[in-house]
Amino acid sequence: MSAVMGRRLPRLxxxxxxxxxxxxxxxxAYAIWAAIHPAALATHFDPFAPLTLDNFRKAWSFAPFAREFLNTTILVAMTLAAQLVLCTxxxxxxxxxxxxxxxxAxxxxxxxxxxxxEVLIxxxxxxxxxxGLVDTIVGIGLPYMASAFGIFLLRQTFKTIPRELEExxxxxxxxxLGVLWRVYVPLARPTYLAYALVSVSYHWNNFLWPLVITNSVDTRPLTVGLAIFGAPESGVDWAVISAGTLMAVSPLLVAFLLFQRQFMQSFMHAGIK
Amino acid sequence: MRDKWSVPGYVYGWLLLMPAAVLLVAFTHYPAAATLFDSFFTTGTVVRPRHFAGLANYAALAQDPIFWKVLGNNAVFALGTIPTSIALALLMAVWVNDRLPARALVRMSYFTPTILPMIAVANLWLFFYSPQIGLLDKLTGLFGASSHNWLGDPDTVMACLAVMTVWKEAGFFMIFYLAALQSLPPELEEAAKVEGASRWYFFWRVTFPLLMPTTLFVLVNATINSFKLVDHLFILTKGGPDNASNLLLYYIYQVAFSFFDTAYAATLTVVLLALLAALALVQFLLIERRVHYR
Known part of the structure; x- marks a missing residue:
């Protein structure tokens, strides 16, 4: 994504x-607007409407967000750690x-x-x-731990490393294993970063399999909690749903805003191989 | 050199592969085979254990109007989202590949929906489509239209889901085009400039054909993706009204976990696997070509 390349875009x-x-x-932007204004004003565009954090407070107390954050974090970390070892x-x-x-093979x-x-639910x-792994966090992550995508990506990278280094x-x-650890792994660092970002995004956002395999608050990740919380039956008003949804996506969103370049390059890197 | 390396390579090879292989077999190959196997049996109940049914499940499938409806919906969903997403992705990529003020912001804006979970997207868009209070109703209300239940009407529900999906996906596909555009030799553009070719002409005659491998790659991946994209249905429509927005994977979920007919769910899964396998074959052939192109 070099800034020098490319000509100037025509004005139109x-x-x-x-x-x-x-x-x-x-x-x-609209979700943010609704989340920081009183619920009654969510649909009126008054630029001078009073700001409030009430919706976030309500959302936080309405659903077990803290527990779900913890579950998702454990899930994502555990899955990634296992993927890195197995795929390497x-x-x-x-x-x-x-x-x-x-x-x-x-x-x-x-x-x-x-x-x-998720196709074979x-x-x-x-x-x-x-x-005996129904309704466990291990049960959510286990089917993904041997990732074909990770194996493929790392194999391509390892193949480009000159054999002389290994010799x-x-x-x-x-x-x-010393060769693997001292030569291959350090040289494949960009691939690891790319894979890690893609994997974290995927599992932070994954929904269908976690929905199927979990049935309690102790294991439920954020996406599943969000689906229960945001469903029309829940009767929560829209400003609170916006606030809850924003809270759930914020870690990934903030990480993306901070490391935009790495994110996009990772997705690119991952897609091109 | 020490003796550690004298063990034949194949022993190490298989040993290294073993942990991943066990999990892959357990959660990909075994369940795929078991699904096929199950599709030839009835669903067992407490009073009636399962028994061999031959092709009965497939006969039921052929007779199941919901199955055909759902399959048609998958086609509509793919046709309604993929070409538009790809066209927009290409446009976005061409734009942010050139110099324009606030380029990083523009690029970020295009890409942001990609990192949101589909569930969150559905939560946000549900509100736009709600009758009366929703943004869409307010917008059409400005033109004097009466309130409309966008997601509750079989005629509009798919279009609503398609628009949302295009919003979610276009920025992701943009990434692939951006990568491809940046690998094009800059001399081409200089040559075109010398020749006095217009921007439009250059795009259609040079850039677009050179991006063809990327377009094919994105096309196949987008199609595969469209079969897996069902999360939003849980929030927005539950497949309704009257299965108007139901998709194959969601129907499988319903049959298995709401109607508890696992044998029929297996039969439906076999159809999904066959479709994915066919797409994989297409992709394999395309990737072979891509290698030649490279």
């Missing part, structure tokens, strides 16, 4: 680009070892790119019931 198109940008941010090992195997059945791994665990629910490390006396 600049206007159109701005207009579209305004239109695109409007729904979120598998990617190393695919990138640097010759073994019978490697290509078939790799093709079988790629199947998961198309068939994500019925059967995966059954498996979790057998394992040198071996001569120095590194073990097989």
């Amino acid at each position: 198109e600049t206007g159109a680009a701005w207009l579209l940008a305004l239109l695109w941010i409007a729904p979120l 090992l598998a990617a190393y195997a695919f990138a640097r070892f010759d073994f019978a059945g490697r290509d078939i 790799f093709a079988l791994v790629l199947v998961q790119l198309m068939i994500m665990p 019925v059967e995966n629910y059954r498996t979790m019931a057998r394992l 040198a490390a071996r001569v120095e006396g590194c073990s097989m």
